[in-house]
Amino acid sequence: MRAAEEDRAVEQALALVGRQSSGEPHPARRPQSADQPHFLDPGSSGQPNATDRSHPTERSAPAPQSPHPLPNQSADRPHGRDRHRRAAPWREARALAARSGRNTPARVRRLPLDQALGHVLAEPLVALTDLPSFDTSAMDGWVVTGPGPWTIREAEGAGKEKGSGHTGVGPRPDQDLGILAGRSTPATLPDGDAVRIATGARIPADANAVIRSEHARVDEAKGLLHAKQRVLPGQDIRPRGQECRSGDQLLPAGALVTPAVLGLAAAAGYDELVTVPRPRVDVLVLGDELLTSGLPHDGLIRDALGPMIGAWVRALGAEVFAPQRLGDDAAALRRALTTSDADLVITTGGTASGPADHVHPVLAEIGAELLVDGVAVRPGHPMLLARLKTEGSEVGPYLVGLPGNPLAAVSGLLTLAEPLLRGLAGLAPETPYQVVVRDEVHGHPHDTRLVPVVHRAGSTGDSAGYLGDAGTGSGAEHVVPLHYNGPAMLRGIAVADGLAVVPPGGVRSGTEVEILDLPWASATPWTEGCFT
Numbered sequence: 001m002r003a004a005e006e007d008r009a010v011e012q013a014l015a016l017v018g019r020q021s022s023g024e025p026h027p028a029r030r031p032q033s034a035d036q037p038h039f040l041d042p043g044s045s046g047q048p049n050a051t052d053r054s055h056p057t058e059r060s061a062p063a064p065q066s067p068h069p070l071p072n073q074s075a076d077r078p079h080g081r082d083r084h085r086r087a088a089p090w091r092e093a094r095a096l097a098a099r100s101g102r103n104t105p106a107r108v109r110r111l112p113l114d115q116a117l118g119h120v121l122a123e124p125l126v127a128l129t130d131l132p133s134f135d136t137s138a139m140d141g142w143v144v145t146g147p148g149p150w151t152i153r154e155a156e157g158a159g160k161e162k163g164s165g166h167t168g169v170g171p172r173p174d175q176d177l178g179i180l181a182g183r184s185t186p187a188t189l190p191d192g193d194a195v196r197i198a199t200g201a202r203i204p205a206d207a208n209a210v211i212r213s214e215h216a217r218v219d220e221a222k223g224l225l226h227a228k229q230r231v232l233p234g235q236d237i238r239p240r241g242q243e244c245r246s247g248d249q250l251l252p253a254g255a256l257v258t259p260a261v262l263g264l265a266a267a268a269g270y271d272e273l274v275t276v277p278r279p280r281v282d283v284l285v286l287g288d289e290l291l292t293s294g295l296p297h298d299g300l301i302r303d304a305l306g307p308m309i310g311a312w313v314r315a316l317g318a319e320v321f322a323p324q325r326l327g328d329d330a331a332a333l334r335r336a337l338t339t340s341d342a343d344l345v346i347t348t349g350g351t352a353s354g355p356a357d358h359v360h361p362v363l364a365e366i367g368a369e370l371l372v373d374g375v376a377v378r379p380g381h382p383m384l385l386a387r388l389k390t391e392g393s394e395v396g397p398y399l400v401g402l403p404g405n406p407l408a409a410v411s412g413l414l415t416l417a418e419p420l421l422r423g424l425a426g427l428a429p430e431t432p433y434q435v436v437v438r439d440e441v442h443g444h445p446h447d448t449r450l451v452p453v454v455h456r457a458g459s460t461g462d463s464a465g466y467l468g469d470a471g472t473g474s475g476a477e478h479v480v481p482l483h484y485n486g487p488a489m490l491r492g493i494a495v496a497d498g499l500a501v502v503p504p505g506g507v508r509s510g511t512e513v514e515i516l517d518l519p520w521a522s523a524t525p526w527t528e529g530c531f532t
C-alpha cells in the first residue's frame with residue numbers, strides 16, 4: 001500500500017473503532033462539568049468525520065555545531081513540494097530536540113536575588129559559608145556548662161530590657177536578657193554557670209548544652225538554675241557547619257530557582273545568582289483563513305493557536321513575543337525568519353505540501369538546515385525542526401514548525417519545542433514516568449500516538465463509582481484517556497493534565513504508559529508578565 005493510502009486506511013480504522021466502542025460509562029452517572037473527563041473510546045479519533053485530517057549583561061560562549069540531523073532528515077533531501085519524507089521515530093526526534101537545546105552556547109546572566117525567581121542556575125550553588133556559621137542555640141532558655149545546678153550569671157555585654165516603666169508583660173526593666181541573637185559576642189562560660197540565651201544566639205565557648213526555659217526552674221533566692229530533666233551534652237545546640245560547610249555544593253547547575261532556592265541562596269551568602277537567561281521565542285501564525293475575533297464565517301475560522309502557543313511556551317519558562325500573524329505570505333515568512341533575534345521561532349500551519357504551505361519552500365530558500373522533517377507520531381506527523389541562518393550569521397535561531405491542526409500543534413510542542421526549550425533554558429531533561437492506563441488505547445500500526453489523558457488518584461477519588469476499576473485492579477493512580485482527541489480538536493486536551501505516549505499497536509487496559517505532563521499540571525507562575 002502506498003504511504004498516503006495506508007495513512008487514510010489507518011485514520012478510517014481508528015475512526016471506525018471509535019464509533020463501535022462500548023467504553024462509555026452510564027450517562028446518568030457521568031458528571032458534565034468541564035473538569036471531568038469525557039469517557040471514552042480510547043482509540044477514537046473523536047471526530048465525527050473520519051476524513052478530517054484537517055537586562056543585565058549577558059556573556060556567551062562560541063557557537064557549537066548543530067546536532068546532526070536524523071537519518072533521512074538531512075538537509076540534502078529536497079525541500080520542495082516534491083520532497084519525499086521519511087518520518088523520524090518519535091523518541092529519536094524528541095531526543096534530538098533535547099540535544100539541540102543543550103548544544104546551544106551557554107549564556108549567563110547575573111541577577112539580584114529579587115529578580116532570579118523562576119530562572120535556572122547556570123552554575124552550581126556552592127555554600128559561601130558554613131551553615132550555621134557559628135554554634136547557635138536552637139531554643140530560648142539557658143546555656144550551661146558542667147553539671148547542675150548552675151549559678152545564674154548575667155551575660156557579659158549582653159542586652160538589658162529597654163525603657164523604665166514595666167507593663168507587667170515580658171522582662172522587667174534592667175532584667176538581664178542574656179545572650180541575644182545577632183547581638184553580643186559571648187565570653188567563655190565557666191564550669192557550673194548558666195546564662196540566659198535566645199534562639200539563634202551564639203553559644204559561648206566551652207558551653208555544653210542549652211536547657212529550654214520550660215525545662216528549667218530558677219531558684220531566685222539562691223541564684224541557681226535547676227534542670228527539670230536530664231541534660232544531654234550538646235542538646236539544643238546547632239553546631240557550626242551542621243547543614244553545610246563553606247564550599248559544599250548545595251544545588252547543581254540546571255536547578256530551577258524556586259522560592260526555597262532563593263531562601264537557601266540568601267542563607268548561604270548570595271546577593272545575586274548566575275542564571276541562564278530565559279529562551280526568547282517568536283511565534284509566527286500562518287494562514288489566510290484565520291480570524292482573531294468574533295464567530296467563524298464564510299469559511300474563515302478563529303485562530304486557536306495564536307492565543308495558545310505563546311501562553312503554553314511561556315508556561316514552559318520562555319520569554320514570548322506577541323504572536324505575529326503573517327497569513328499565507330511566503331515573503332513575509334522569509335523576512336520574519338531571516339530577521340528574528342529570538343532563540344527559537346515557532347511557526348504554526350503551512351508544514352504540509354498544499355499550495356499555500358510555505359514553510360518548506362522558504363526554509364529551502366534561506367538555506368536552513370532541516371534536523372527533523374516529519375515525525376512518526378499521530379497527530380502531528382508533519383512537524384519539523386530546523387536551524388535557521390539569519391542575516392549576517394551562519395547560525396540563527398532554531399525553528400519548530402508546528403502543523404496547523406490544533407492538537408497536531410500541541411503534539412509538536414511537546415515533541416520538539418518542549419525538550420528544545422528545556423535545553424536552551426539550561427534545565428535537565430525531564431525524567432520520564434509511567435502510569436497505568438484505565439482503558440485499552442488503540443494504536444497506530446507504525447507510529448506513536450499522543451493521547452490526552454487525565455490522572456485519577458484511584459478508588460478514593462471515585463466516590464460516585466463512575467470510573468469503576470476497569471483495568472487498574474487495585475484502585476491505584478491511573479490515567480483515563482479522553483474523548484475528542486482528533487488532530488483538529490482541542491476539547492480533550494483542554495480537560496487533560498497529560499498526554500499518554502501510546503506505542504505502535506496500542507496498549508491494553510491496565511498497562512503502563514509513559515506520560516508527558518502538561519506544564520500547568522505543575523505550574524510555575526513566575527513567568528507572569530514576560531509576554532513582551
Ligand SMILES: Nc1nc2c(c(=O)[nH]1)N[C@H]1C(S)=C(S)[C@@H](COP(=O)(O)OP(=O)(O)OC[C@H]3O[C@@H](n4cnc5c(N)ncnc54)[C@H](O)[C@@H]3O)O[C@H]1N2
Nearest residue numbers: 053054287302303304305349350351352357403404405408
Ligand atoms: N496531502 C496531504 N495533506 C495533508 C497531510 C498529508 O500527509 N498529506 N497531512 C495532514 C496533516 S496530518 C496535518 S496536521 C495538516 C498539516 O497541515 P499544515 O501544517 O500545512 O497546516 P495548514 O494546512 O495550514 O492547516 C491545517 C488545518 O489546521 C487549521 N489551522 C491552521 N492554523 C490554525 C490556527 N492558527 N488555528 C486554528 N486552526 C488552524 C487549518 O485551517 C486547517 O484546517 O495537513 C494535512 N494535510
Ligand code: MOO
Nearest residue numbers: 379380381408487
Ligand atoms: O493528523 Mo495531523 O497528524 O493532524 O498532524
